[in-house]
Amino acid sequence: MAPAVEIVGVSKRFRLFNEKFTSLKERLIHFGKIPYEDFWALRDIDIVVQPGETVGLLGHNGSGKSTLLKCVAGILQPTLGEIRIRGRMAALLELGAGFHPDLSGRENVFLNASLLGVSRREVQRKFDDIVAFAELEPHIDQQVKYYSSGMYVRLGFAVAVNMEPDVLLIDEVLAVGDELFQRKCIDRIRLFQREGRTIVFVTHSVDQVRQICDRAVVLDRGEMVACDAPGPAIRTYREHLLQRQEYAEAQRLGLTEAVEGEEAADQGAPQADERVNVFSQEAKRNLQVRIVSVKFDYPECGERPYVVSGEPLAINIAYQASRPITDLVVGVAVYDMEGRLLFGWNTETMGVSLGVVNGAGEISFNIASLPLLDGTYPVTIGIHSRDEGTVYDWREQRDSFEVMSRSRSAGVLELQVEVKVRREEPGAEEPGAEGVA
Amino acid sequence: MRGCAAAARPGDAPLMTISGPSGDTTSDREERPQPPVRVVSARVSLAQRLRNIWLFRECLIGLTRKELKVKYKNSVLGFLWSFLNPATSLLVFYVVFQLVLRNGIPFFAIYLISGILVWNLFSVAVPQATVSIVANAPIVKKVAFPREILSFAAVLAALVHFFLQLIVLLVFLVIFKRQPAYAYLPLLIPALLALLMLSLALGVLLAAVNVKLRDVQHLVEIGLQVWFWATPIVYQYRLVRDNVISKVVAGKVVPASGFKHAAFIAWRLNPVTPIVLTFQRAIYGQTSPVGTDGKVVHVLPDHAGQWWYLWQLLAVIGFSFVLLAVALRVFGRLEGNFAEDL
Numbered sequence: 001m002a003p004a005v006e007i008v009g010v011s012k013r014f015r016l017f018n019e020k021f022t023s024l025k026e027r028l029i030h031f032g033k034i035p036y037e038d039f040w041a042l043r044d045i046d047i048v049v050q051p052g053e054t055v056g057l058l059g060h061n062g063s064g065k066s067t068l069l070k071c072v073a074g075i076l077q078p079t080l081g082e083i084r085i086r087g088r089m090a091a092l093l094e095l096g097a098g099f100h101p102d103l104s105g106r107e108n109v110f111l112n113a114s115l116l117g118v119s120r121r122e123v124q125r126k127f128d129d130i131v132a133f134a135e136l137e138p139h140i141d142q143q144v145k146y147y148s149s150g151m152y153v154r155l156g157f158a159v160a161v162n163m164e165p166d167v168l169l170i171d172e173v174l175a176v177g178d179e180l181f182q183r184k185c186i187d188r189i190r191l192f193q194r195e196g197r198t199i200v201f202v203t204h205s206v207d208q209v210r211q212i213c214d215r216a217v218v219l220d221r222g223e224m225v226a227c228d229a230p231g232p233a234i235r236t237y238r239e240h241l242l243q244r245q246e247y248a249e250a251q252r253l254g255l256t257e258a259v260e261g262e263e264a265a266d267q268g269a270p271q272a273d274e275r276v277n278v279f280s281q282e283a284k285r286n287l288q289v290r291i292v293s294v295k296f297d298y299p300e301c302g303e304r305p306y307v308v309s310g311e312p313l314a315i316n317i318a319y320q321a322s323r324p325i326t327d328l329v330v331g332v333a334v335y336d337m338e339g340r341l342l343f344g345w346n347t348e349t350m351g352v353s354l355g356v357v358n359g360a361g362e363i364s365f366n367i368a369s370l371p372l373l374d375g376t377y378p379v380t381i382g383i384h385s386r387d388e389g390t391v392y393d394w395r396e397q398r399d400s401f402e403v404m405s406r407s408r409s410a411g412v413l414e415l416q417v418e419v420k421v422r423r424e425e426p427g428a429e430e431p432g433a434e435g436v437a
Numbered sequence: 438m439r440g441c442a443a444a445a446r447p448g449d450a451p452l453m454t455i456s457g458p459s460g461d462t463t464s465d466r467e468e469r470p471q472p473p474v475r476v477v478s479a480r481v482s483l484a485q486r487l488r489n490i491w492l493f494r495e496c497l498i499g500l501t502r503k504e505l506k507v508k509y510k511n512s513v514l515g516f517l518w519s520f521l522n523p524a525t526s527l528l529v530f531y532v533v534f535q536l537v538l539r540n541g542i543p544f545f546a547i548y549l550i551s552g553i554l555v556w557n558l559f560s561v562a563v564p565q566a567t568v569s570i571v572a573n574a575p576i577v578k579k580v581a582f583p584r585e586i587l588s589f590a591a592v593l594a595a596l597v598h599f600f601l602q603l604i605v606l607l608v609f610l611v612i613f614k615r616q617p618a619y620a621y622l623p624l625l626i627p628a629l630l631a632l633l634m635l636s637l638a639l640g641v642l643l644a645a646v647n648v649k650l651r652d653v654q655h656l657v658e659i660g661l662q663v664w665f666w667a668t669p670i671v672y673q674y675r676l677v678r679d680n681v682i683s684k685v686v687a688g689k690v691v692p693a694s695g696f697k698h699a700a701f702i703a704w705r706l707n708p709v710t711p712i713v714l715t716f717q718r719a720i721y722g723q724t725s726p727v728g729t730d731g732k733v734v735h736v737l738p739d740h741a742g743q744w745w746y747l748w749q750l751l752a753v754i755g756f757s758f759v760l761l762a763v764a765l766r767v768f769g770r771l772e773g774n775f776a777e778d779l
Contacts, residue, residue: 077477
């Protein structure tokens with residue numbers, strides 16, 4: 001079957017003028033030498049979307065994902081390359097775009113639909129559906145300027161969605177509206193999927209990608225860095241996010257050069273060993289005991305650099321003590337990408353006494369079954385005295401491990417869940433059908 | 438996309454080239470045929486552009502209705518304003534030219550209104566079209582459709598007002614018990630066509646340029662002021678022709694100097710003039726009537742027949758057609774940046 005959307009070698013250049021030289025006078029004064037910078041918002045993007053597929057575009061702010069969607073929608077023209085779309089397309093770039101405040105809801109429905117290229121006759125046929133979906137029956141003949149923002153958005157979504165597009169483009173519009181309406185939108189999108197329509201949508205929410213998408217494309221600074229199943233794509237996305245966070249952190253501290261050098265040396269996952277102490281605990285360390293290495297051991301994974309949800313994980317910490325120490329405590333804390341502490345233990349709270357420590361050694365924390373969904377999880381390792389007064393060594397979120405998940409559940413935790421259904425329907429032959437998922 | 442077309446007429450959707458009839462669609466939904474392919478790229482051919490505009494004709498009508506509705510929304514007098522505006526200028530010009538300057542033209546009100554009618558359409562359509570893209574920035578930035586139709590809608594809205602003002606003219610004709618020159622009435626159709634084409638061409642061209650250079654909308658206002666006085670609306674055509682191209686010396690008509698002749702030709706190249714002349718000839722109907730002061734006033738060319746007017750109108754239509762083609766080209770070039778520049 002022919003692909004629904006073909007994006008072939010698309011690049012988009014923006015000319016950024018240093019000042020706004022939009023008046024004729026300025027043009028004449030600066031004739032021919034208006035300073036500008038070329039900014040490539042997209043570089044050489046190739047994506048093929050098959051009919052019935054749902055593809056998510058992931059990326060941080062400014063990665064070009066919205067630009068790409070606008071190009072697909074035909075609002076921006078790509079500087080290079082071509083986009084081919086088969087079938088009717090509706091773009092939800094901004095709900096209620098093109099509504100005129102002075103016109104009534106009814107008039108706006110017709111105007112908006114005509115902008116989407118839908119005939120008046122077709123709108124008339126679907127008008128009741130649209131109004132019902134938007135839940136605006138009593139207000140449809142009021143001027144739109146008296147609508148609340150929620151009503152506005154509902155009407156916009158209702159119009160676009162009821163036009164039965166073959167290809168639906170959505171740009172983060174699912175984030176608006178109240179929870180009930182959001183759920184309604186998601187339900188509608190699922191219905192679209194069942195009907196075999198193609199959906200391309202832009203989002204920040206990895207949860208939505210995991211829930212809805214068949215495939216995800218990750219953009220970073222205008223380049224496509226992943227085009228894969230949601231799990232691996234989300235992993236790539238988080239990797240790039242982490243890189244950017246480190247970069248931003250370093251830039252804040254005036255260490256840009258160091259990190260840039262690092263990035264050049266190790267593009268994949270920059271090791272931040274050489275950075276100056278950033279965190280207070282790290283600043284306090286006296287290095288009488290050093291953390292020599294932190295290794296994540298994925299016993300069942302072989303060569304894979306990640307662990308699959310539910311598999312065991314071992315965190316091995318090798319240390320080197322320069323003198324005998326009696327009150328040593330080793331701790332581990334696991335965070336998520338947003339910096340929330342997920343769990344933490346140390347040898348003290350676990351009731352393990354290390355006795356007198358001298359010379360080299362290794363301490364392992366073994367997790368029998370890792371209950372996390374996919375993502376990158378930074379880990380903090382600390383070696384300190386029992387009263388926490390002395391910090392021997394501290395590595396604040398410098399190490400991380402990767403988790404991949406096969407499940408489509410949302411959130412952070414991977415739990416084993418069983419579903420049971422018990423029916424007591426009048427007239428049903430069997431007394432109660434049970435289904436276990 | 439653009440489904441009205443997709444559902445009803447296969448492959449008739451805008452911005453699309455039709456894909457081969459491979460018939461590989463699973464048509465479980467209605468009788469939907471092979472979906473058309475829409476191509477987004479930096480270049481769209483002129484024929485394609487015109488096709489897209491045609492496919493969005495319903496949208497064009499919708500936008501025109503919007504323009505009309507929004508213009509007088511929340512105003513008490515509403516559409517009455519579109520009568521009051523020309524009526525006021527009519528009154529002012531009547532007082533100044535007839536009563537103060539004593540130009541002696543009989544039934545001057547009818548002469549005036551037949552020209553002002555034309556001018557109002559032109560002078561409303563062009564500036565409105567010029568700002569159409571900028572004024573509709575929210576739509577342009579968020580919805581994909583052939584943007585030319587915004588300019589087209591502005592011209593069409595002005596056309597609707599034109600027809601309303603035509604009622605005023607008819608009322609005047611009845612009041613003064615005047616008859617139009619029936620032999621020249623059919624010429625109003627090519628005249629109106631020429632006027633629309635010219636307004637569209639200028640509107641589309643200026644709208645596209647105005648997105649980047651906002652000065653254009655102000656320039657247009659000034660330009661239209663000059664243009665108004667360069668068109669024989671409040672004064673008569675013969676006044677300029679007889680006095681600039683030639684003069685009467687000792688009872689003989691002597692051609693004017695070369696420079697004056699060139700100036701006349703430049704003035705005569707004004708594409709609105711033939712349209713105004715046609716309206717005046719058809720509606721006012723007289724060429725050299727006896728004036729209010731008993732003397733003969735030369736208003737319009739004496740020996741010019743229908744063909745004289747028709748040729749000029751065809752020239753304007755031809756010129757406007759070329760200009761429109763150029764305008765659409767320029768528009769297409771600049772269109773890609775609209776969403777960024779707004």
